[in-house]
């Protein structure tokens with residue numbers, strides 16, 4: 134199926150680019166619901182510079198305020214050695230291949246733990262502001278992606294609108310999830326796509342988006358990758374044969390006290406293995422046709438990220454060493470022709486692999 | 500390319516149908532521009548029963564009124580032996596194959612002539628109302644499809660709106676063409692698709708639409724078919740070797756005085772060769788997956804026929820022996836992902852084959 138679809142993908146991608154601008158549309162103010170619907174219909178992103186300027190969050194959210202409001206509350210924390218939550222890493226395929234030439238891809242999820250919000254915030258800041266003393270610390274990212282702003286961060290929810298008016302009216306629905314994201318420049322979200330229409334608002338710091346349209350599916354080298362999870366290293370040294378079920382796959386990560394444990398039972402996750410920022414690694418014959426859109430969201434900027442667009446997201450911090458954002462996920466309409474065709478272009482069999490994470494809300498299409 | 504795309508098309512088509520209703524949406528009143536845009540975005544048709552009830556044309560248009568208003572005017576007439584303008588016919592491939600088993604497809608265009616409007620109208624009525632005396636008459640169809648309602652039928656244009664308000668506002672454009680259609684039940688428009696968002700309004704008689712979504716491209720058995728035109732039979736009998744350039748291909752059509760002349764220079768037109776009404780002829784391995792939507796427009800009904808949908812159209816007459824309709828073509832937006840993907844699904848290389856007929860307005864995608 135994959136091979137089949139990739140034939141002819143060449144023309145699909147070049148046709149698409151010949152018919153669409155190479156830059157992201159910038160709007161100077163909120164679109165009307167109808168104007169927004171035109172963008173949804175075209176499945177094309179736009180950015181509204183300073184579109185969230187009037188949000189209370191823009192005035193209020195700084196480290197001190199967040200700590201005060203979230204005082205005494207425990208939150209979920211995604212912890213990784215390298216800031217690589219939900220990403221593919223390439224490992225030497227076997228101990229007998231010491232040169233590491235024969236790489237094997239693993240999809241690794243973060244270690245999920247809980248901690249007082251203030252502790253997590255301080256760890257995020259400390260890693261950013263004092264890198265010298267935190268070189269071996271793991272990276273923390275508050276990013277549960279499970280409607281957390283209406284749940285664990287509900288005390289902050291009054292500082293943002295309950296929905297984005299133009300999107301609510303156009304799409305005729307309330308957001309399925311509203312997410313709070315707090316991290317630092319050590320975290321990067323790997324290239325993936327979601328079954329959501331996404332309105333993303335930067336509050337503190339900057340986010341750097343790399344965006345690829347759904348027609349570029351053949352560029353991203355999606356593969357079924359073995360799923361694993363970062364896990365604290367057991368206190369006693371274990372080996373593969375110790376019977377604990379813990380498999381230490383990457384000795385280089387030991388300083389972080391997190392090891393990679395392959396999920397049991399084994400599971401393979403379809404995930405992009407090509408990264409537009411390192412285009413010579415793992416390309417497909419189509420990757421060179423990719424024309425990534427790059428856009429940086431500054432404080433107050435609002436991005437419409439259409440459903441099924443691949444996105445990779447990295448971050449820069451405010452002076453306080455934090456990067457904080459909020460986003461609204463609206464359900465994509467699976468009816469009509471777009472979703473079916475995008476799935477077909479991707480070489481998939483009808484979307485059965487749609488995954489949910491953490492809770493029912495996550496519909497990440499890897 | 501074709502073969503490649505058809506693999507996997509199975510899943511595309513069944514996925515599409517699992518996500519979309521098997522019937523056409525019926526609206527009880529005009530949609531708002533935003534509601535209309537949602538349908539455009541989904542590329543799904545709807546019908547508004549009696550949506551044109553207030554149009555002057557609905558009250559006024561009958562044979563007598565049309566003749567009065569069009570008095571003295573000459574119009575273009577599409578003439579065919581069997582009511583088959585712009586359609587594929589299958590011919591015995593060679594004289595040495597008398598059983599006719601080895602068929603060859605030809606795309607045949609109507610003989611285009613001009614005549615006083617009243618004469619054409621009377622011929623159309625006479626064929627419908629007195630079939631016994633018109634069994635060997637050719638079929639006439641007033642259907643220039645070149646914005647004729649703002650040109651040769653401009654005296655009738657005041658009886659219809661200049662644009663469809665919800666479509667004009669949603670699509671942010673005026674119609675590229677407004678067409679007047681006048682024929683009888685002998686004419687059928689063969690399955691094809693257009694690069695237009697189409698608002699079609701029935702004024703007199705009924706139209707019967709068979710509709711297939713763009714994802715069913717693999718069902719319609721599109722082939723490059725040799726183009727030809729119906730031409731009056733020369734007064735002297737000619738043969739293929741007479742040097743006149745006239746090739747008489749189908750002896751059965753002689754009674755109509757029209758013969759098929761292959762276009763010079765030869766041209767091949769991509770056209771659907773499968774007809775959902777005769778599904779056992781020329782099927783592809785995907786044709787059985789087709790789920791045609793069938794809808795009859797009665798007087799006053801308005802249909803939204805989304806861009807790139809395959810449609811076959813037949814007609815029933817009013818008591819006066821005429822079938823009359825008006826439609827508005829709005830340019831499709833080639834940007835975004837839909838058009839590129841639909842073209843890819845169809846197995847086409849980027850739409851270069853988009854054809855225009857009669858004048859610049861026709862963008863029929865065969």
Ligand SMILES: O=C(O)CCC(=O)C(=O)O
Nearest residue numbers: 314322327331333446460
């Ligand atoms: O902000 C991030 O790190 C990732 C955002 C994202 O993937 C999303 O909003 O879907």
Ligand SMILES: O=C(O)CCC(=O)C(=O)O
Nearest residue numbers: 680688693697699812826
């Ligand atoms: O009314 C007909 O005969 C055909 C209509 C059609 O093909 C169209 O409106 O595009």
